[in-house]
Amino acid sequence: MFSLSEENYLKAIFHLEKRYSGGVSTNALAEEMETKASSVTDMVKKLSDKELVKYRKYQGVHLSDKGKQAAIEVIRKHRLWEVFLVEKLNFSWDEVHDIAEQLEHIKSEKLTDELDKFLGHPKRDPHGDPIPDSDGNFRISNKLLLADLNEGQSGICVGVKDSSTEFLRYLDKNGITLGKPIKVVQREEYDESLLIRINADDLRVSKSISTNLFIKPTE
Amino acid sequence: MFSLSEENYLKAIFHLEKRYSGGVSTNALAEEMETKASSVTDMVKKLSDKELVKYRKYQGVHLSDKGKQAAIEVIRKHRLWEVFLVEKLNFSWDEVHDIAEQLEHIKSEKLTDELDKFLGHPKRDPHGDPIPDSDGNFRISNKLLLADLNEGQSGICVGVKDSSTEFLRYLDKNGITLGKPIKVVQREEYDESLLIRINADDLRVSKSISTNLFIKPTE
């Protein structure tokens, strides 16, 4: 089907297209893929020949329906494997990404579907990201960044934007896990930090924390 | 660490060295790898530079200790994943090989060891092949080919030599599974076929069956 590298490009374009809507620029893709712009141009041409992306020189790139479907399939596998590692093999949520990066390229539709069944058709991965079903449909949800909550507003932790080991370990250390209720006690506008109540304790978090934690507000 | 291709070569050399003791010839390796002799020579040189094999031009190749260890690690992963697919994901024993060929290259020592633990430290894969422990030690067993049993001798099915879909389906169709008792009722020397008793039924099997089924004789 598609090469490992092609799959990684498709996934990266998918994420970038979601993040900033509009065509994905060569440089943005190069940064995401940790490669050089010239390499991106080469690959984008190849993907374009295979009709996985729409590409006009100097105008950035968009996924075609076919490319989007392929990207979602890879994302589905990535997230299912992350659930497997955490739920079945005792990995913690900060250890699974690199292994899932490898496992997401295993080619077997039956494997993916049986894994999904074995895991009980999970809706979200260990970082709160939605897992598309076998038809490629995501369950969308009304989540906000912690940073966007008003003073006094409460919600439930439902996901992380940054999945780095460092951030996830910070959350673990401070008792912040998915599903936990959280309340914004006070907003300090000067440094954009927040005082939040979690586990009945008050904790001050800086902007780099609050812009990386997703909250589903309780109405 | 090692590339996918390098790992596959090491595994192939390991199997061939076991099968016929002595140096592994370029042609034998080319056939096993389904590639050309010239490609084998290239790769063998590379493995030799990395000290994974001992190689003298025209004299065939041997695994070094380092190469053997790497090969066993790949085999361990292959067989553990096969157990996972059959035991946890409802695959049948004739469907798992190609997927395990992909999964065996996933790099994470912790993943392998946790998988092993999750599966309850299985001793054999679905085809009866022994699974090395994390130190690379195989449990050896006194198994014979069905073809080597004498008339009247009994034993237990413990493994297959040929793991092809066709052979495994033949066994399924005739109720032959690992762990089943089996008895050689009569040997027909003319065509080297055997009459065997299995599940209280008599079944005639030709030489191509009896030379691909391993039996542990009951004394």
Add this chain to the structure above:
DNA sequence: ATTGATTTTTAGGCTAATCTAAAAATTGTT
């Protein structure tokens, strides 16, 4: 030991995916 067949290696090329350096196109600022 010589010859002939077989096996193995070498020589030279190809493709996918990457890189550096240079050229071309686009964008932003006066």
Add this chain to the structure above:
DNA sequence: AACAATTTTTAGATTAGCCTAAAAATCAAT
């Protein structure tokens, strides 16, 4: 609108892994 800065593409190399065809070494049989 012109020019400088930035972005993107092109040109030309490199590496891993494979190929075909030719040369060299080994093996087998007289």
